[in-house]
Amino acid sequence: MEFLEAAQTLQENGWLSHTPVAFQDAVLSRATFHHYRAGEVILRCAQPGNAIVGLAQGCLACQLPPRVDASSLVHLFAPGSWTGELAFFCGGVRRVDTIAYTDSYCMRLSKTNLDKILKDDPGYWQWCNLLTALTFDVTLMTLDALTTFDATARIAKTLKRLAIISEKTSLAKTSQADIGAMAGLSRKGAHDALKRLEQMGVVRCGYGTVDILCLDALEQVIQGVKSKA
Structure with missing residues (x-):
């Protein structure tokens, strides 16, 4: 460049x-x-x-x-x-x-x-x-993500923040441990939450990559967890 x-x-x-x-x-x-x-x-x-x-x-x-x-x-x-x-x-x-x-x-x-x-x-x-x-x-x-109790919603909010800032749904090459750190979760906690989001068809996880398949679906996960509180 x-x-x-x-x-x-x-x-x-x-x-x-x-x-x-x-x-x-x-x-x-x-x-x-x-x-x-x-x-x-x-x-x-x-x-x-x-x-x-x-x-x-x-x-x-x-x-x-x-x-x-x-x-x-x-x-x-x-x-x-x-x-x-x-x-x-x-x-x-x-x-x-x-x-x-x-x-x-x-x-x-x-x-x-x-x-x-x-x-x-x-x-x-x-x-x-x-x-x-x-x-x-x-x-x-x-702060909103870090003060959210549910781990899946916390990861969802962290991913949403990164996507909004980058204006992209394909995030920079990032380890699950680092995503967990930004969400205030352990590596295992982040892995389990990402796995749940992947099973829901919201994200796709690869080696060092996370693709958000639908921002609207990610928001629905966040709102859905909120409604259960």
């Missing part, structure tokens, strides 16, 4: 696709293009928020600080997603690590360059606020 292709992907997907062309141009003209290898730390926890990163190709993972009792994986980012804005806008330190889940191509915008953009046009702050709102929405979806 080259710079122009990455820029086009970010203009057509996610946060920037909801902003004016002038703002898109201001951001992308000041961003730098990077290739990260799988497993490489892109934004490190407890470090100053001096940049945000937009994913053009591949998959990024959001992880809490390492724990000995459970996986720290929280969320997977699809192309079009941007991350790192909380510490970036607030001036604090990062609460999570962002790593390359797979080989990934990204745009990186430094705080210095964003400050220049906002100095030239303070009205652009509304589009920065939009990024924060989009992230907050993902956070609420994550």
